[in-house]
Amino acid sequence: MTNYVIAQDLAGEVCCKPTFFQIKNRVNYLVQEYLNLEYLSDRIKDLPLQFINPQPRPWQTIDWQSINQSQIIDLDLEVFLAIIKGSLDTEAPIRDYTQASRQYLEPIHPQMAQFVGGKVAEDNTMIELGLWEKEERQHTPALSKIYQQLTGEKVIIQGRTPKSYQPSDNPTLDLYRHGLHRIATEYGAVCLYLWLITRTTGTIQQILAELLQDEINHLTKFWGFGMWLYPDSLRKKLNSTSSNSNSDHSIIRLIATFRRMMELLQWESWKINHKIELIYTFIWVMQQMMRWSRTLTPEYLATLFSSTSLCGNDTMAS
């Protein structure tokens, strides 16, 4: 009687005390809903239009007052709050993140730089926000409201100090290193919010689904851009990392980024079943992204990025 189905929500069938297989079904349902190949392709198809006329994705109306603890499914409130707090500390400060990315992108692809970080005057004042920032800056207030509604207290956001723009004499390699971390962070956010949607229902789930859709939107665009600019690089980097200890340590640094993210989410205090569910989500989402990635031909990517670029070759020799 403990895990019978009580209703349908955004992730399919809802249970009070879900088993691993019931959560797995909910993860699969969400992947089918929000990461199917057609949906992912639509997320990248609009880029040329977004370069010309950037339009943030509108959110549905949310009844913030209706957030309550009963919308969390079989997950301790303290753990849930620690995850929300950790997500907030990862999301903020968005302006610093967007501006570092804009600076790395500017010498390579000015339109992508503007999409990410907007237009900035010579004295560094913002003339126009980038679309990425417009969408991302809604996430911190939304997560803060969930926290406040559940605790009655305002959350104090620590936020990290993001690495500032540190150019070398090879902008293509700089962007590769920076971009890999951006993609990893978006992927991490997609997986975390997707798993949280399986463990929530009602208004909390609705808010997390808005965040998820934004993160998927950014992940597909950054992923596609990376595939266009560095078609063979990941394979080369993996080979060089294993064969030469003095070579680029992108992969090692990437693992360190994930480790830091999991520390912020207080992973060590999670129950084993929740850990397994999130690991399953990471694997299933990556598989789907790889499936989609194989549909992106160099010719198609060129139609999205080449006509607007200054430099489109994989020239990374350092």
Ligand SMILES: [Fe+2]
């Ligand atoms: Fe975000």
Ligand SMILES: [Fe+2]
């Ligand atoms: Fe994001």
